[in-house]
Amino acid sequence: MLFKKFFFVSFLFFSTFASATNIDNMHRISIHGIQNIPSQKILQILNHSSLRKNIQNNAVKNINYLFNTKNFTNIRLVKKNNKLIAFLKESPFVEKISFSGNHSFSNEYIDQLLQKFNIQDKIFLNLYDFKNFLFLLNKKYENKGYFNVKYDLQKTLLSKNTINIKIIISENSRSSVVKFNIYGNKYFSKNKLLTSLFYCNRSLFYNNFILQPYDGFKFKKLLIDLRKFYIDHGYLDFKIKEIKKIYSKDKKKINIYINIHEGEKYFIKNLFIYNKNKNCFNKNINEVIKSFKGSPLNNQNISTIKNKIEDIFLKLGFPNISVSLHVDVDRNNKKVFLYTLITLKKRYFIDKISFSGNKYLSQRLLKNIFNHNSRCFFDKQSIKDVCYHLFETDLFQFIKVHITKKLGSINDVNVNYVIQENSKTKNVNMSTNYDPNRGFLLKFIFLEKNIFKSGNEFYLDILKNFVDTNIKLHLLKPLGLFKRFVLKSDAFLNILRNSSHLPHNFANKVFGCCTSLYTPTIRNKTLALSCGYENIRIVNIIPHVSLFRYLSSLSKNPFSRRIKNNFFINDFFIKYIFDFNNIIEKGFYKKGMHMKLIGKFMLPFSDNFYHKIFFNLDQYVPIRSIFNAIFHNHLEVGTGFSSGFRLFPLYENYKFFNSSLKSGFKDNFIGPVAIYYKFIPYINSNKNRTSILKFYPSTDFIGGNMMIHANMELLFPTFKLFKRLFRFFQAGCFLDAINIWDTQWKNSISLFSLHETENFNNPSNTYISTGIFIRWLSFLGPITFVFSNPLLPKDIPNRFINKFDVNFT
Numbered sequence: 001m002l003f004k005k006f007f008f009v010s011f012l013f014f015s016t017f018a019s020a021t022n023i024d025n026m027h028r029i030s031i032h033g034i035q036n037i038p039s040q041k042i043l044q045i046l047n048h049s050s051l052r053k054n055i056q057n058n059a060v061k062n063i064n065y066l067f068n069t070k071n072f073t074n075i076r077l078v079k080k081n082n083k084l085i086a087f088l089k090e091s092p093f094v095e096k097i098s099f100s101g102n103h104s105f106s107n108e109y110i111d112q113l114l115q116k117f118n119i120q121d122k123i124f125l126n127l128y129d130f131k132n133f134l135f136l137l138n139k140k141y142e143n144k145g146y147f148n149v150k151y152d153l154q155k156t157l158l159s160k161n162t163i164n165i166k167i168i169i170s171e172n173s174r175s176s177v178v179k180f181n182i183y184g185n186k187y188f189s190k191n192k193l194l195t196s197l198f199y200c201n202r203s204l205f206y207n208n209f210i211l212q213p214y215d216g217f218k219f220k221k222l223l224i225d226l227r228k229f230y231i232d233h234g235y236l237d238f239k240i241k242e243i244k245k246i247y248s249k250d251k252k253k254i255n256i257y258i259n260i261h262e263g264e265k266y267f268i269k270n271l272f273i274y275n276k277n278k279n280c281f282n283k284n285i286n287e288v289i290k291s292f293k294g295s296p297l298n299n300q301n302i303s304t305i306k307n308k309i310e311d312i313f314l315k316l317g318f319p320n321i322s323v324s325l326h327v328d329v330d331r332n333n334k335k336v337f338l339y340t341l342i343t344l345k346k347r348y349f350i351d352k353i354s355f356s357g358n359k360y361l362s363q364r365l366l367k368n369i370f371n372h373n374s375r376c377f378f379d380k381q382s383i384k385d386v387c388y389h390l391f392e393t394d395l396f397q398f399i400k401v402h403i404t405k406k407l408g409s410i411n412d413v414n415v416n417y418v419i420q421e422n423s424k425t426k427n428v429n430m431s432t433n434y435d436p437n438r439g440f441l442l443k444f445i446f447l448e449k450n451i452f453k454s455g456n457e458f459y460l461d462i463l464k465n466f467v468d469t470n471i472k473l474h475l476l477k478p479l480g481l482f483k484r485f486v487l488k489s490d491a492f493l494n495i496l497r498n499s500s501h502l503p504h505n506f507a508n509k510v511f512g513c514c515t516s517l518y519t520p521t522i523r524n525k526t527l528a529l530s531c532g533y534e535n536i537r538i539v540n541i542i543p544h545v546s547l548f549r550y551l552s553s554l555s556k557n558p559f560s561r562r563i564k565n566n567f568f569i570n571d572f573f574i575k576y577i578f579d580f581n582n583i584i585e586k587g588f589y590k591k592g593m594h595m596k597l598i599g600k601f602m603l604p605f606s607d608n609f610y611h612k613i614f615f616n617l618d619q620y621v622p623i624r625s626i627f628n629a630i631f632h633n634h635l636e637v638g639t640g641f642s643s644g645f646r647l648f649p650l651y652e653n654y655k656f657f658n659s660s661l662k663s664g665f666k667d668n669f670i671g672p673v674a675i676y677y678k679f680i681p682y683i684n685s686n687k688n689r690t691s692i693l694k695f696y697p698s699t700d701f702i703g704g705n706m707m708i709h710a711n712m713e714l715l716f717p718t719f720k721l722f723k724r725l726f727r728f729f730q731a732g733c734f735l736d737a738i739n740i741w742d743t744q745w746k747n748s749i750s751l752f753s754l755h756e757t758e759n760f761n762n763p764s765n766t767y768i769s770t771g772i773f774i775r776w777l778s779f780l781g782p783i784t785f786v787f788s789n790p791l792l793p794k795d796i797p798n799r800f801i802n803k804f805d806v807n808f809t
Contacts, residue, residue, distance in 0.1 A: 153166075267294055444462040455477075
């Protein structure tokens with residue numbers, strides 16, 4: 001209706017017609033109706049062909065040629081008394097063409113489209129080309145989401161069939177996708193498909209917060225990604241059967257329906273490998289064949305097979321290996337046979353390894369770091385891996401590898417590492433800080449990544465105030481015998497004045513040391529094993545029930561080792577760590593999981609004998625029903641149990657700190673509290689002097705040997721307005737629940753009955769809070785505003801609540 005309305009009403013004079021008559025024996029040609037084209041040009045086209053005999057076909061061809069010039073809308077030939085009369089009607093001559101109302105496309109772009117169809121000023125207008133121009137322009141608008149574009153063509157008639165044309169474009173509002181549905185799927189759910197397509201085309205869908213504008217180019221890419229998804233999962237017969245777009249009456253909303261045919265899944269039936277050098281066949285190839293039998297056919301598996309075969313022979317000294325794969329598909333049985341051709345060329349060995357450009361690292365140390373030996377296979381991939389991991393140490397600015405053939409040898413090569421070391425390996429920093437419990441602190445940090453030119457990293461951290469001094473030392477040493485293994489040594493020293501202490505800080509770790517062995521990160525997993533020693537001093541033993549019970553478990557007389565109000569404890573421990581981290585982070589956006597398990601147990605000859613296990617989990621999961629939103633799960637589980645008559649030490653208790661999470665409670669205000677006792681003199685009825693034991697509750701939280709902390713965050717999608725105002729912006733809501741308790745409380749009948757009779761704070765309460773937060777990246781760094789409200793328990797004092805918080809993490 002669009003083109004009927006504008007072209008059959010406004011341009012009726014553009015109708016074309018042609019007729020030819022028998023023009024044999026014509027002696028004269030007469031031309032009528034032309035206004036802007038000289039008659040000489042028309043006569044040149046006809047070339048007087050009508051004056052000859054038997055030239056009727058030539059005349060018809062010349063008439064067609066006149067039409068092909070696109071300058072005429074009507075051509076009629078009439079024969080009259082040996083005279084040929086040509087009645088011609090010219091197309092309108094465009095003096096000027098203009099347009100307005102185009103906001104989505106620039107004027108230069110529309111000019112290019114007009115020139116593409118030869119529609120310009122000072123030429124004749126062709127109706128067919130003009131229709132095609134408007135049709136293409138309309139498609140361009142639809143690809144941008146404008147499905148309700150109106151065109152108003154204004155024509156101004158001038159003299160001699162000359163006109164001015166103005167195209168007024170009304171774009172109207174952009175259409176938005178309100179529903180996107182896929183049907184015909186059997187093997188994959190709709191949520192699975194939409195989740196997979198979401199990462200590639202996240203701005204195309206409706207995410208329950210804003211309507212996403214339709215984008216034709218992104219929709220085409222989505223269809224390509226949908227097909228790629230099925231092909232990558234082995235569905236070779238996949239096809240899109242039908243695409244429906246249903247518009248609202250005002251064309252502001254679009255419902256998209258895609259009907260697909262999945263087909264059957266294809267599996268690798270067998271893998272055949274042909275090796276021209278049969279003597280070099282490796283047994284590891286059989287493992288590759290077994291591992292991929294029965295696996296689905298997709299590009300990832302084919303690429304993995306090829307890479308694994310190449311890696312096998314690269315390690316054997318074949319740098320120029322060629323692996324060709326041929327896929328034979330049996331569509332009747334839905335099976336696939338892979339044929340692999342391996343072409344091996346020369347095998348190379350390393351004859352000599354040399355280093356140049358080193359100033360701070362010795363040759364011997366470099367050989368241990370690079371871990372290469374002479375007369376070993378030349379493996380270029382392992383050389384690349386070593387160079388890549390060396391850059392992570394920040395000891396080198398660049399590393400170049402030169403490989404040359406040994407003179408007089410065919411298969412031997414020399415490897416020369418040209419390195420430039422990083423001279424700035426030292427970092428010194430001094431800063432001040434404030435801690436509510438310790439006051440103002442002076443912090444000094446010294447970092448040397450190449451201590452004594454040994455390639456080892458040394459770290460010194462000193463924290464000082466008027467009361468105490470904390471010193472921490474770290475030494476990292478890469479092991480040359482074990483590739484990418486790291487040996488880490490730690491030591492600390494805390495100096496505390498006897499006259500200065502805080503009542504609830506009754507334990508001070510005086511000094512200790514620890515040696516840890518870290519494995520390389522393999523498939524996002526890291527293991528570590530540590531052994532160490534700690535010396536702990538109990539400062540100013542005060543009438544504290546739980547502390548007295550703990551000291552009593554160490555000795556029959558808790559004050560037998562008391563020296564000047566100090567009680568020393570010696571612990572020898574072994575610690576193990578398992579770390580799995582596959583989180584992908586970009587700005588505030590995260591995806592994946594980080595899981596960490598830490599265990600610590602005492603050796604039998606220690607004063608304590610306990611086992612402590614701490615489990616931490618962070619998981620970022622996109623929500624399928626709310627696109628662009630992320631669900632963050634955080635879980636902490638801590639246990640501590642002792643063996644025999646000994647109790648779990650109080651200084652190892654779990655306490656609540658929410659430095660990296662959101663909560664409605666303040667730090668270290670959750671869990672069991674200290675209960676103090678005092679003997680009060682009393683004279684009984686017999687006038688005998690005696691004493692009464694009186695208990696006093698406090699707000700000194702000492703923690704417990706058991707902890708469960710769960711925190712759930714819903715990270716909302718980022719609105720386009722905030723993306724323009726801020727570099728990174730994130731908002732969300734959270735629900736936090738934590739419980740810290742002491743199992744040794746109920747193990748003591750007297751203490752448990754004391755809790756029941758004296759109505760002290762229940763140490764097994766669960767603390768639940770909820771709230772919202774806003775985080776954005778400013779020029780000062782990340783800033784987070786948290787608004788929270790406690791839910792449980794109901795009678796908690798206000799001094800424990802943290803309803804508003806601002807932090808810079």
